[in-house]
Amino acid sequence: MAKALVGFIGxxxxxxxxxxxxxxxxxxxxxxxxxxxxxxxxxxxxxxxERVDSVTAGDLMEPATH
Structure with a gap:
């Protein structure tokens, strides 16, 4: 119907x-x-x-350094 109205009004x-x-x-x-x-x-x-795959158990045991 919208197309019909648009056609009707030009x-x-x-x-x-x-x-x-x-x-x-x-x-x-x-x-x-x-x-x-x-x-x-x-x-x-x-x-x-790739980074997660390279983490070892030893890495997880080391204290974090800032």
């Missing part, structure tokens, strides 16, 4: 089209940021796993 305005394009660009930017953060997170998780 379609989207230039401003609406501009805003839609702007929002679509923003969505793409946010999707890129999500992907970048996922890659960064995966790298951090890998680093943590």
């Amino acid at each position: 379609g989207p305005t230039t401003g609406q089209l501009r805003e839609t394009a702007s929002l679509q660009r923003r969505i793409l930017d946010l999707e890129d940021e999500i992907m970048r953060l996922k890659v960064e997170n995966d790298g951090l998780l890998l680093t943590i796993r």
Whole structure:
């Protein structure tokens, strides 16, 4: 029904089209940021796993030094 109403009143305005394009660009930017953060997170998780795997029982028995 919304499409019928938009068609009846003459379609989207230039401003609406501009805003839609702007929002679509923003969505793409946010999707890129999500992907970048996922890659960064995966790298951090890998680093943590490597460090945890290298810890020995002796390391856990040593007092912590600051």
